[in-house]
Amino acid sequence: MCLAVAGPVLSARGEGVTRVGIVDLGGRPREVNLALVPGVEVGTWVIVHAGHAIEALSDEQAAELVGLTDEIAGLL
Numbered sequence: 001m002c003l004a005v006a007g008p009v010l011s012a013r014g015e016g017v018t019r020v021g022i023v024d025l026g027g028r029p030r031e032v033n034l035a036l037v038p039g040v041e042v043g044t045w046v047i048v049h050a051g052h053a054i055e056a057l058s059d060e061q062a063a064e065l066v067g068l069t070d071e072i073a074g075l076l
Helices: 059-075
Strands: 005-013 020-025 028-033 045-049 052-057
Touching: 005 059, 020 045, 028 045, 028 052, 045 059, 052 059
Parallel strands: none
Antiparallel strands: 005 020, 005 045, 020 028, 045 052
């Protein structure tokens, strides 16, 4: 099973298909390809799958996701 995870963009560089960034995925910074989410800026939350950011989240979506993740963690 494949799982997409979300995290904030910590840094970004490059342009077009070579645009990459560092995304905080659960406290672990990972290099991620940002080509599929043009215009994403540092601080924006993105959903990452297989090393590629596939969607940018609004601030409201990110806050809701953090709340749900914390709630699930509390059940474990």
